[in-house]
Amino acid sequence: MTTLTPPAQADGAAAMTRGGLLALLARKRDQLVVLVVLIAIWQGLSMLLGNYWTGTPWGTFERLAEGIAEGELLRHASYTVAEAIIGFLVGGIPAAVLPFLLRRLPMVTAIIDPVMVGGYGAPKLALAPLFILWFGIGIESKIALIVFTVFFVVYFSTLGGIRALDPKLVQMAQMAGASESTIARHIIFPGAVPHIFAGLRIAMPYSIGGAVVAELISANRGLGYMIQLRSMNFDTTGVFVALAAVCFVVFIANWTVNSLEHRLLRWRPPTDVTAQKE
Amino acid sequence: MTGLLEVRNLSKRFATRAGREPSPWIIRDLSFSVADGEFLTIVGPSGGGKTTLLNMIAQIDTASGGEIIFQSKQAPLNDKKSLKPGLNCQIGYVTQEDNLLPWRTCLENVLFPLMAQGRLTEETRERAQSLIRAVGLAGWETHYPHELSGGMRKRTSLIRTLVYDPPVILMDEPFGALDAQTRAQLQEDLLRLWNLGRKTIVFVTHDITEAIALADRTLVLTRQPSKVAGEHVITIPRPRDMRDVVTQPEFIDIYRRIRAQVQ
Numbered sequence: 001m002t003t004l005t006p007p008a009q010a011d012g013a014a015a016m017t018r019g020g021l022l023a024l025l026a027r028k029r030d031q032l033v034v035l036v037v038l039i040a041i042w043q044g045l046s047m048l049l050g051n052y053w054t055g056t057p058w059g060t061f062e063r064l065a066e067g068i069a070e071g072e073l074l075r076h077a078s079y080t081v082a083e084a085i086i087g088f089l090v091g092g093i094p095a096a097v098l099p100f101l102l103r104r105l106p107m108v109t110a111i112i113d114p115v116m117v118g119g120y121g122a123p124k125l126a127l128a129p130l131f132i133l134w135f136g137i138g139i140e141s142k143i144a145l146i147v148f149t150v151f152f153v154v155y156f157s158t159l160g161g162i163r164a165l166d167p168k169l170v171q172m173a174q175m176a177g178a179s180e181s182t183i184a185r186h187i188i189f190p191g192a193v194p195h196i197f198a199g200l201r202i203a204m205p206y207s208i209g210g211a212v213v214a215e216l217i218s219a220n221r222g223l224g225y226m227i228q229l230r231s232m233n234f235d236t237t238g239v240f241v242a243l244a245a246v247c248f249v250v251f252i253a254n255w256t257v258n259s260l261e262h263r264l265l266r267w268r269p270p271t272d273v274t275a276q277k278e
Numbered sequence: 279m280t281g282l283l284e285v286r287n288l289s290k291r292f293a294t295r296a297g298r299e300p301s302p303w304i305i306r307d308l309s310f311s312v313a314d315g316e317f318l319t320i321v322g323p324s325g326g327g328k329t330t331l332l333n334m335i336a337q338i339d340t341a342s343g344g345e346i347i348f349q350s351k352q353a354p355l356n357d358k359k360s361l362k363p364g365l366n367c368q369i370g371y372v373t374q375e376d377n378l379l380p381w382r383t384c385l386e387n388v389l390f391p392l393m394a395q396g397r398l399t400e401e402t403r404e405r406a407q408s409l410i411r412a413v414g415l416a417g418w419e420t421h422y423p424h425e426l427s428g429g430m431r432k433r434t435s436l437i438r439t440l441v442y443d444p445p446v447i448l449m450d451e452p453f454g455a456l457d458a459q460t461r462a463q464l465q466e467d468l469l470r471l472w473n474l475g476r477k478t479i480v481f482v483t484h485d486i487t488e489a490i491a492l493a494d495r496t497l498v499l500t501r502q503p504s505k506v507a508g509e510h511v512i513t514i515p516r517p518r519d520m521r522d523v524v525t526q527p528e529f530i531d532i533y534r535r536i537r538a539q540v541q
Contacts, residue, residue: 175364
């Protein structure tokens with residue numbers, strides 16, 4: 001009999017070792033340094049070029065605080081975020097489900113492939129005016145644009161995930177007596193989850209960006225509308241404020257996808273430094 | 279003599295693609311039988327079609343000719359669609375790679391066949407636990423495959439097949455990629471488990487020592503196209519000590535004879 005001693009439960013991401021904590025702090029410090037350098041460059045440029053071309057960091061911060069206090073920023077941001085979330089879900093969920101339905105129908109998959117490739121490659125920005133024409137300047141046209149963007153990205157990454165699965169795992173399951181539905185649920189789906197997440201991770205900033213771009217073209221609310229209006233009034237600092245708000249929204253959304261992925265993909269071995277979760 | 283599993287004139291060549299020479303025969307007119315409760319080992323040169331043979335018995339590959347009789351019934355072999363992988367859980371297969379599901383822990387991997395067959399009960403769970411203890415994996419149940427060593431993964435994959443108790447178990451060089459020490463340990467574990475249940479085992483390897491040490495009977499295959507080159511009944515008494523077995527005079531004699539047949 002071999003005696004294999006399991007390691008104390010200190011391994012994995014659950015417990016942070018002292019070395020890991022130090023590395024994390026060092027990374028946070030370096031990220032902060034990058035941020036400070038960027039703000040310094042910004043400050044330098046604004047002093048060099050003057051208020052007309054760029055807002056100052058401090059001025060932007062003041063206006064940002066003002067916008068938050070007045071509730072104006074929140075009102076516009078929440079409109080953009082609502083568009084992005086609805087579009088992300090309406091486009092992403094069917095895109096993640098469809099390849100599973102088509103798994104047993106390779107003929108159908110092959111037939112619709114050119115359409116999918118076309119949709120994936122179509123310049124989304126060029127479609128925005130068309131969607132506005134069809135759905136008006138309200139929330140519907142923005143959602144349509146986001147759905148159109150998100151759908152193809154998630155569809156192809158999910159399809160790739162299903163195709164990348166090792167057929168030997170399916171064979172193993174068949175020999176162990178697994179039914180088709182058991183295989184779909186316990187082999188194909190978990191195997192594809194990392195790929196679905198890769199798609200969602202790419203699609204998420206697209207959906208926020210899509211919302212902003214659609215609002216730029218035609219809207220009466222939202223962060224994109226804010227940018228459009230303020231640039232027309234030569235309010236450069238105001239544009240910076242709206243851009244900062246967009247960046248913040250993307251940051252939060254990215255963090256949400258990351259933590260969800262981390263929870264669902266606990267089983268994955270850490271591959272590199274960026275995969276070591278904080 | 280009719281066995282539990284009979285292979286008759288089995289032949290295999292891979293499907294030809296348009297515009298190409300037909301592929302050579304991998305296996306040609308191969309016949310042998312396995313008795314109930316027998317531990318049969320098959321040795322042959324690498325690339326000799328041993329894995330292909332097991333794939334056909336396991337019903338995950340078609341044959342180009344011949345038949346396989348299992349429990350006096352002919353197994354479907356002609357086209358991919360009629361194959362029944364594992365013949366309704368009657369044939370277990372421990373493949374060369376461990377094929378563990380990376381998103382399931384060690385215990386969840388072992389329980390997978392039971393779950394798939396709808397046989398998860400108190401009793402079968404207890405059986406899984408006792409197998410885990412028997413191969414020294416106690417304490418590792420909640421670890422994912424990437425957190426286990428190669429030997430531990432092999433153990434997990436071995437007991438995942440043992441747990442649902444198929445009457446025949448096929449093994450394709452399961453210990454091939456392990457270091458000598460781990461390998462000897464696993465061979466002993468396997469023999470101990472086999473002694474408890476006396477399953478029918480068809481064990482393929484290219485290691486003559488392993489083939490003799492484990493078996494009741496050893497078949498020697500030729501190079502492609504594979505045929506039976508020789509058959510040796512191993513009468514070394516059981517239980518056998520893996521580190522000791524090689525020093526027995528009988529072992530040395532059989533080893534020489536098999537060596538002469540494996541070209």
